[in-house]
Amino acid sequence: MIRASLLALALLMAARLEAHAQTGVDLVSRSELRVCSDPSDLPFSDQHGDGFENRIVELLGQDLHLPVRYTWYPNSVGFLRNTLLALKCDIVAGTVSGAPMMLTTSPYYRTGYMIVTRSADHIAVRSLADPLLRGKRIGLVAGTPPGDLVVRHGLMAQVRPYELNVDTRIESPPHQMLVDLVAGRIDVALLWGPIAGFYIHRDKLPLDAAFLQPEANAAPEDFAIAMGVRSADAAWRSTLDAALSRHQSEITRILQSYGVPLLDAQNQPLNP
DSSP states (O other): OHHHHHHHHHHHHHHHHHHHHHHTOOOSOSSSEEEEEOSEETTTEETTSOSHHHHHHHHHHHHHTOOEEEEEOOSSTTHHHHTTTTTSOSEEEEEETTOTTSEEOOOSEEEEEEEEEEGGGTOOOOOTTOGGGTTOOEEEETTSTHHHHHHHTTOGGGEEEEOSSOOTTTOOHHHHHHHHHHHTSOSEEEEEHHHHHHHHHHHTOSEEEEEOOOOTTSOOSEEEEEEEEOTTOHHHHHHHHHHHHHTHHHHHHHHHHTTOOEEOTTSOEEOO
């Protein structure tokens, strides 16, 4: 019954957006830059404007001569339905390029999942196939792409799971994973690059991080990151594309200042 209700709601929203597209009604605000973000999700965003996505959005606002206005909503189940698709904003920053239910801009950075280890342990690995990982306690955020490789290499019995969908105003499982790694409660952390890089950089943690090595016939561990708009807002996407292109060098500097590890178009690590 619940699934049927959600499907009906999704179909209704899609029909409304399609109707707007066919009638030419402009859904995008022309008086302010309306952004939906998580209020407590560093290093990406927070309600104090301290995340790198906040800073990138401010750049866009200055370029387009629009004041930035946020609608805050936790980055969890229902985020898009209650924000962008509910017409409460016109941009979702920091989404995977080609994400469903949206149009996405050209990517403005590429990054990936990483293997994080204690510097003192000298575990220089990039692949979960490495025999050095046998017997190691592995931290993994449930439902994230490295889980497929963990299963492929028979390491699931060594995994300590961390929750994926949480209220970020209350807890941060990825940050706790790094705290546990430093404290010796786990030996290896498999973590999204921007999060790992940010906390290692900010807190000067004695940790090393390396991008997970891609494997044949496996899901990707690296992703291009873009901004999302409604499917009816193709012209708006073009406007954002142009602004992002004009400020690409500044955006890259912002990312590097947060310790975000970057990949080039060939998936090779970029040095700051």
